[in-house]
Amino acid sequence: MKNIRKTVTTMVATAVLAVTAGACSAPTTVTLVGEAESLSTTAGLVIDGETVADSDLFAKAKAEGSLSLYSGYVENSEKEVIKAFTQDTGIKVNLVRLVPNRLLERVLSEQGANKLGADVIRTSEYSSVSAMNEAGAFTPYKVPNFDQLDETVAYENGSFYRVFDPAFTFAYNTALVSEADAPKSWQDLLDPKWKGKIGTTQVGAGGSSASLVRFQLDALGEDYLRGYAAQQPRIFDSSGAQQESLSRGEILVATAVVSSVNIASSNNAPVKFVVPEEGFALYDYFLGMTPEAQHPAAAQVFMNWNLSKRGASVFSQIGEYPADSNAPPPVVMDIQLPAIDTGLPRRGMPEDLARYGKDDQAIWNEIFGYIG
The missing domain is CATH 3.40.190.10 (Periplasmic binding protein-like II)
Structure with missing residues (x-):
């Protein structure tokens, strides 16, 4: 057990050093957006x-x-x-x-x-x-x-x-998780190997989290959230803090906004997002x-x-x-995101968020034992 813990600690430390070194060598001005054609x-x-x-x-x-x-x-x-x-x-x-x-x-x-x-x-x-x-x-x-x-x-x-609407899915740390071992679907996150190594934002963190939980309840079901809670995820109050923790290798997998992963990757963070087969949330x-x-x-x-x-x-x-x-x-990052008409990107509709918002928050807080 001591050797296993030592190995994991060394891997995390190495990943953090890699991110830090990458950040030091990265340009001070990151350019994601090209100039207008005319x-x-x-x-x-x-x-x-x-x-x-x-x-x-x-x-x-x-x-x-x-x-x-x-x-x-x-x-x-x-x-x-x-x-x-x-x-x-x-x-x-x-x-x-x-x-x-x-x-x-x-x-x-x-x-x-x-x-x-x-x-x-x-x-x-x-x-x-x-x-x-x-x-x-x-x-x-x-x-x-x-x-x-x-x-x-x-x-x-x-x-x-x-x-515009950001896309809320999940991502993984590529320094600690190989592409072959990386989760490909929301259901994959329930694999016991991710227990204690994943993260999520709490439902009250903002419109993004509310839309994600609405998507999860609608597309995956309440039992899915109970399974995710059983994985003992680290809970964050903001997606920004969660993204930083993922980049540093403090967690291996986490719910994530595609654009934030894109910017982190352009700054040499070892992160990559996933387009799950069940779809993902959009928020306004x-x-x-x-x-x-x-x-x-x-x-x-x-x-x-x-x-x-x-x-x-x-x-x-x-x-x-x-x-x-x-x-x-x-x-994004050479990955073609699916078109709206495929049904995979699911926008959190204002009327649904208003109708279900309080109940969704109560369900999520009960499942995760969260007191905001």
Whole structure:
């Protein structure tokens, strides 16, 4: 037993050293998103043949020079978006990043005091974005392609928009788990060999976790969750913390967001995601413009860009499913993710999350013995 423990400890230590060494040798600026195929600013802002902003709006936005973004999106992913936007437009984005529940508290507090500091707000969870909207934190704004967007993208006459959906599946540490031994399905995670070596986020961590649990209950059943709980997983309060633990080799397998795995891998972390045969969860991210924006023109350009074909391409390159139903599914780490119409990506629908949310949380907490 002592020799086995020593071997496992050595393997984990070696993996951590490998990640650390890789991080030291990695470039300080990681580039996941390529440049636009074509970009012109002679007659406004035209990217890949699509007018993102006319001459008047773009001139005003350039004069403002910057905008303030409040975001609940994963920080590393949001920074990739900002990098691409600033590269395309020359407009600086000042980011305030908070986990979604803290972001909701801040927005409602500032809006209630008439001191909302954001020009635009990005957040997950339909319930949160609806609460912000009801509090008056958003103003209707129609992006140029508004008439081509369906009711699952544009809400409340353009008060806010669904922009993309991250994919929530699971991943493994490639320094400690070979591809041959890696789990290929959700059911594989119930193999006794993973006991005490896997991780998951608690159901109340945010819209991502709520959508994952809804998917698991709907597609896999309550007995599956009981089997997963019996594996004694390490429970995390955020997917970001879980991703870091997986990259360091503290756990071997864990639930994971594809885009976060993509960014971690680009920074030399030994991680790879799996497309399970049973499918995986998608969850929504929304974007809206505030009524008292200090940089209204720059905010409008940001809105337009996010809902443009270029924006869809950027999100796809990061690893997200664009809200645009005409956009192709992402190719991430040379893995082609399945199209929506295959039925494998399952979006957590707002009405289902609202209907089942409290019951799902109660079931999950009981099964895992979790007290939040």
